[in-house]
Amino acid sequence: MLRRLYDWTMSLAARKSAEKWLAVIAFIESSVFLVPADVLFLPMALAKPEKAWRYALIATVASVLGGIAGWFLGYYAYETIARPVLEFYGKLEAFDALRASVDYQTVVLLLITSGLAHLPPIKIVTILSGVAHINIWLFIISAIVARGARFMLLAWLLQRYGEPIREFIEKRLGLLAALGAGVLILLYIAYRYIAH
Template sequence: MLQRLYNWTLSLAQHPHALWALAIVSFAESSFFPIPPDIIMIPMIIARPNRAFVIAGVALVASVLGGLAGYAIGAFAYDAIGVPILSALGKEHAMEAFAERFNGVGFWAVLAAGVTPFPYKVITIMSGWTAMPLGTFLVTSVIARGLRFFLVAALLWKFGAPIRDFIEKRLGLMFILFVVLLLAGFYVVKLL
């Protein structure tokens, strides 16, 4: 099932309206769809490197808008379903404590999920669920998704098809290492 969905998504890159397909997949991936937009974006950029940054821009805007949809899912589904269940169990204060902890590191959670292979939709929904400040969520989403999509676009624009294998297989690992090093750096600075 997942392989068919992957193949279908990949075939959208060849469609005459591929930018619209990229926008739809980028939007959906940020809130509920399991396939990342990179699989459409990479072949599109390889086919038309002169449009690499336009393609990345479409993915960025659609992904952030999809992130807002994920945020809304978290905010409204929690109010409608989560609160009554937690209240009936006497656990509404436990959620408040979790929300405070999550929102205390929320910037980093959104940044890490936005640039790594971690499912971004999980963080968008969690951000709405915990009522993370919308401004923090938006700014971090723009930074994270912009880093991810524009770095891929820049690499493909500069190096073309030979870099494709690296991006598809190792870029997620590089982003994870980058985030770990960034967090470690901030931790060291905080200790000094």
């Protein structure tokens, strides 16, 4: 199923309505969808590098709006909507474990790491932020910074290096972003340990 979903998302890049689809995918990825917006963003930006920044802006705005929707799902509709979505994707156990083990500051850190590196998946953290009653304005600022940084970096790489960077992005950028997110988490843990 995941492969068909990925292929369908990739096919949207060739359509005239690709920008609208990019906004839709980026929006729903942040709250309920499994396939990241990068899958659509990358081929679009490679096909029209002069529009890479525009695509990055569309993806950022839609992703932040989708994150806000995820926050509202967690805050107001966890039992009726968010929980069944998490169950559908097999993420409920991971969500419950995360929910039981994090505090307010950790959720804010996870907002940044998930926005940059999908670590953990963004939809889990947006819903968790609502459940944990993270301040909505702090949530929005974190989402703008993290998602904006991700899409703007991708736009810059694709504009500067073009097709040769695509393989690197598809195979290694996730790993590098995850390593960066891991460093942020370790720094936070060290800070918490030293502070206490």
